[in-house]
Amino acid sequence: MSYPESRIQRPVYWTQACQDLMQRDRILRKLIPLYRQECIQAHQGPYETLIRIIVGQQVSLALGRKLWHQLAQACGQDLNPDCILAHSESDLRAMGLSLRKAQYVRDAAQYFKQGDRLDPDWWQAQDDAAVMTQLCDIRGVGRWSAEMFLIFFLGRPDVLPLDDTALLKAISHHYFSGEPVSRFEAREVAQAWAPWRTVASWHLWRSMDAAAVEY
Template identity: 80%
Template sequence: MHCPDMRLQRPAYWDEACDHLVQRDRILKKLIPMYGQECIQRPQGPYQTLIRIIVGQQISLALGRKLWRQLVQDCGPELHPECILSRTEAELRSLGLSLRKAQYVRDAAQYFQQASWLDGAWWQAQDNSAIVARLCEIRGVGRWSAEMFLIFFLGRPDVLPLDDTALLKAISCHYFSGEPVSRFEAREVAQAWAPWRTVASWYLWRSLDAAAVEY
């Protein structure tokens, strides 16, 4: 996961964010130098990114990666909506998806097929709240999924996904000696990270699992 890899792209704001976080947070002052040459993977298109996020909802990282590989093997790396929609729910379930996820994946494919005008330029022009609202129109997409989309497709620099259990686990581990942490406590810790809360979240994820920082 080193940045010279052509698959990866270091966001223009990343170095500035790291400098800020190192100065403002004692934990990130230690973590960032450990992983400083690593960066977020260059995203796929908005549709592929969202499908992968839906597939990975509420399951382990390992299982999410396995299901994603099986879906890509079946429909190809572009994962065209037409391919998803040509599969029945039963066929999608045979790839390992639950009934609900099979329905959600089909709904997302249908949404993007009907809203093909939602290209990269459209997403870039909208603020976070507008994008969250639009994505939540799709069945099976909630705030967590929308925030993952903001982070991993759009690279928005100041997203704090408090519904993410891995982030709460990392905050618990590094800031609360492993004690359970509430969303309120996590938000208090994250005040020092603004306006770069995405970058702080990424390094905390990275401290737990290298594969946890890719969608």
């Protein structure tokens, strides 16, 4: 089964979201103009996006990028389920993946290879919760991974990934003077961002990293 490439270039809602967020939030009023020439980007199809998300789970952005490039280099331009499944767990571990992450990558490849349960048209028609429920059937894909897929492949505008440590760190830095922040406190801050919580989250991520976040 073939899948369309991501259509996210500059989301149609991006400009309006930035304007609204700058009116509502004093921190974003300062941050958003710093990255006016940038926006969220997703260059991969759904399979590549999900594999890259799994590879990047629970590691720093820098390490996630390094592991992804190792994997992409091993498969060349043909990063598809068959390519991944042609590599054993030992092969994947030699590229730097942990044993569990190697297992998850192979499981995701097998899931996509079957194909009959993955329909991009269905994703587009469903709400966030329904898409997340389906994705979480894949071993190794939890709430965080599914939220990243909503953001970086489907381009959903109002996702708030409270399991993301980098986002919590950014909220702590900008809104709490570096003091630890709970999920409850982060959710309270984010109330003003709806229905553009994806856009707010991206700018906070961007403010804490030298390179734009991408999957």
